[in-house]
Amino acid sequence: MTGLKRLLQISWRNVFRNKRRSFLTLMILVLGCTGLILVGGFFQNLMDGYREQFIHSQTGHLQVNRAGYFKMGASAPLDYLMPDAETVRRQVEAFPGVDYTVPRLKFGGMASTENASVAVLAVGTDAAAERKMGSAKAGNVAHSSTRIVAGQDLDPSDGEGVLLGRGLAEALNVTVGDRLTFLTTRRAGAIDGSEMRVRGVFETIAKDFDDRAMKLNLAAAQKLLDAPDQVHSFLVLLKETSLTEATQEAFRSRFLRDKAGLEVLSWEEQGLFYRQSKEMLLRIYSVIQLIICVIFVFSIANTLNMALFERIREFGTMMAIGNGRPTIFMTIFLEAAILGALGSALGLAAGVGLAHLISAIGIEMPPPPQSSSGYFAMISLTPRLTGDTLAISMSACLFSALWPAFRATRFRIVHALGYV
Amino acid sequence: MEILQAQEVVKEYTLGKLHVQALRGLNLAIHSGEMLCIMGPSGSGKTTLLNLLGLLDAPSSGSILLQGKPTQNLSYKEAARLRSRFLGFIFQSFNLFPVLNAFENVEYPLLFHPLTRKERRDRVWAALADVQLREVAMHRPDELSGGQRQRVAIARALVTHPLLILADEPTANLDSESAEAIMAAMQRLNQSHRTTFVFSTHDPRVVHHATRIVRISDGVIQHDGPQATVTNLLEKRISK
Numbered sequence: 242m243t244g245l246k247r248l249l250q251i252s253w254r255n256v257f258r259n260k261r262r263s264f265l266t267l268m269i270l271v272l273g274c275t276g277l278i279l280v281g282g283f284f285q286n287l288m289d290g291y292r293e294q295f296i297h298s299q300t301g302h303l304q305v306n307r308a309g310y311f312k313m314g315a316s317a318p319l320d321y322l323m324p325d326a327e328t329v330r331r332q333v334e335a336f337p338g339v340d341y342t343v344p345r346l347k348f349g350g351m352a353s354t355e356n357a358s359v360a361v362l363a364v365g366t367d368a369a370a371e372r373k374m375g376s377a378k379a380g381n382v383a384h385s386s387t388r389i390v391a392g393q394d395l396d397p398s399d400g401e402g403v404l405l406g407r408g409l410a411e412a413l414n415v416t417v418g419d420r421l422t423f424l425t426t427r428r429a430g431a432i433d434g435s436e437m438r439v440r441g442v443f444e445t446i447a448k449d450f451d452d453r454a455m456k457l458n459l460a461a462a463q464k465l466l467d468a469p470d471q472v473h474s475f476l477v478l479l480k481e482t483s484l485t486e487a488t489q490e491a492f493r494s495r496f497l498r499d500k501a502g503l504e505v506l507s508w509e510e511q512g513l514f515y516r517q518s519k520e521m522l523l524r525i526y527s528v529i530q531l532i533i534c535v536i537f538v539f540s541i542a543n544t545l546n547m548a549l550f551e552r553i554r555e556f557g558t559m560m561a562i563g564n565g566r567p568t569i570f571m572t573i574f575l576e577a578a579i580l581g582a583l584g585s586a587l588g589l590a591a592g593v594g595l596a597h598l599i600s601a602i603g604i605e606m607p608p609p610p611q612s613s614s615g616y617f618a619m620i621s622l623t624p625r626l627t628g629d630t631l632a633i634s635m636s637a638c639l640f641s642a643l644w645p646a647f648r649a650t651r652f653r654i655v656h657a658l659g660y661v
Numbered sequence: 662m663e664i665l666q667a668q669e670v671v672k673e674y675t676l677g678k679l680h681v682q683a684l685r686g687l688n689l690a691i692h693s694g695e696m697l698c699i700m701g702p703s704g705s706g707k708t709t710l711l712n713l714l715g716l717l718d719a720p721s722s723g724s725i726l727l728q729g730k731p732t733q734n735l736s737y738k739e740a741a742r743l744r745s746r747f748l749g750f751i752f753q754s755f756n757l758f759p760v761l762n763a764f765e766n767v768e769y770p771l772l773f774h775p776l777t778r779k780e781r782r783d784r785v786w787a788a789l790a791d792v793q794l795r796e797v798a799m800h801r802p803d804e805l806s807g808g809q810r811q812r813v814a815i816a817r818a819l820v821t822h823p824l825l826i827l828a829d830e831p832t833a834n835l836d837s838e839s840a841e842a843i844m845a846a847m848q849r850l851n852q853s854h855r856t857t858f859v860f861s862t863h864d865p866r867v868v869h870h871a872t873r874i875v876r877i878s879d880g881v882i883q884h885d886g887p888q889a890t891v892t893n894l895l896e897k898r899i900s901k
Contacts, residue, residue: 568773
């Protein structure tokens with residue numbers, strides 16, 4: 242123990258023996274760690290922001306449907322109506338972790354004005370719940386995930402008032418107060434039409450949704466389809482996104498046990514674009530990690546190799562005095578560990594500090610793909626991000642020490658003592 | 662009592678295409694309490710012999726016996742353990758650790774010995790006192806003169822209470838006054854502690870500190886005897 246303590250002391254002092262070289266090495270570590278924190282935190286923020294917006298504008302954390310609706314519902318929505326919806330809602334809202342639910346009744350139709358006819362995805366919903374969901378704070382993003390950009394939100398007392406997605410309103414060339422005709426197919430196959438009035442225009446992060454979506458009160462939608470107390474889905478909003486998996490499992494076991502004929506899907510299962518985006522960002526980040534890791538390895542290995550050749554005679558002396566190979570190995574290994582620990586600690590501190598500074602200012606971002614509005618990104622710090630950065634930095638340092646340390650143990654003592 | 666013996670020791674090197682026989686069947690026995698000087702011109706095999714005696718290198722043939730036990734088949738680890746336990750080294754260039762102060766340098770070999778902190782510190786202070794360096798114990802090597810550095814090196818070699826201290830040209834990098842002081846210190850330790858010293862030199866001014874002189878040339882012993890006898894013999898040869 243005493244020997245190890247003194248070796249640590251020697252290694253610590255040796256790290257500062259060539260101050261300029263150690264400073265440069267530490268700077269590389271600090272910059273690398275800072276870069277990893279900032280890039281990783283930025284990507285994390287992008288993913289978090291997009292995830293929360295996606296959840297709060299489209300899917301909820303979980304979606305409870307009639308079994309098969311997710312795969313087949315688009316082609317035959319009326320075959321997947323959930324009967325006795327109110328009972329299901331009460332059951333779902335009784336689960337621990339559930340905050341509230343948003344009913345959805347989705348069906349296709351044709352919206353027409355004097356000048357245009359556009360295929361529309363009609364979404365019958367509970368205005369109050371929808372508003373609550375849409376105005377939830379979506380991660381660090383400054384605006385809500387669903388914005389009313391013109392007019393007013395839905396009102397249950399206004400049976401003919403509808404909200405149009407911004408793209409749809411533009412395609413129909415309508416503004417708030419204008420009227421339109423909506424045609425759809427009822428369950429029995431009959432085509433029914435209804436006069437509606439544009440009450441407002443909304444915008445979400447998903448432009449393709451905004452280009453074809455029309456929201457109307459659930460009661461009006463049920464009346465239009467002649468489907469009282471029936472919905473397609475309940476979007477389930479949880480108190481925390483992190484509860485998604487556990488709650489989904491709880492739902493599944495309960496609904497399967499009750500043979501309720503329901504399916505429970507998580508937001509992630511529905512979000513192909515999110516999954517692809519996340520995968521792409523993770524891949525990009527992995528490449529950045531690899532590049533920085535390689536820079537770390539070469540930088541530290543170079544420092545240690547130079548130190549090794551400057552101190553060959555010292556290692557010869559250590560061996561002559563009676564130090565075994567493990568002691569020689571440990572001396573160099575400890576130097577790398579000290580450099581790694583110092584560089585990582587300084588890098589993490591710098592990274593975290595800069596992350597807070599940048600987050601306080603915000604990074605103005607253009608609209609993301611499939612979105613129509615820009616936002617301010619921040620740097621999201623997570624324990625995993627700092628842990629990964631520390632692990633990369635430390636493991637690169639220790640890995641780069643292996644070869645120089647091994648070489649030092651292989652010096653012939655007489656050659657090392659005579660080295661000039 | 663013989664501490665260390667070299668029996669029919671041969672050491673051969675290959676330097677590129679050149680084959681060099683540095684020692685040619687050399688026999689030598691070192692006795693406890695001796696202050697043995699190995700003399701000879703450059704390239705005569707002094708350092709090679711000291712390296713073999715110090716178990717820093719292995720002979721091409723022949724054997725080195727430490728306290729009567731052969732050492733040629735020792736593993737690296739076993740040889741390191743024997744060096745740590747029985748041998749002390751003093752080098753021409755001092756070879757102190759620059760990041761450690763004098764006290765820490767002297768203490769270093771003891772860190773791998775089973776001693777308490779107090780025992781270790783007592784030994785270090787005693788060794789520093791033996792070489793009269795207590796007052797500079799907290800100075801780093803670059804704050805010491807050449808002579809002081811070599812005295813720290815002597816203390817470091819002495820501190821483990823070795824059977825034998827091997828010194829390869831310990832005065833070569835010192836001015837004559839410091840060289841004389843170093844040799845005097847070694848002689849004093851030899852006489853007071855009965856520490857056995859084997860040192861190599863080609864400086865005739867320091868040989869009078871030895872009790873026995875071995876003169877080697879071209880890898881073989883030319884003369885081996887008490888200091889006075891060998892010195893007289895050498896002086897007669899020079900005068901002829």
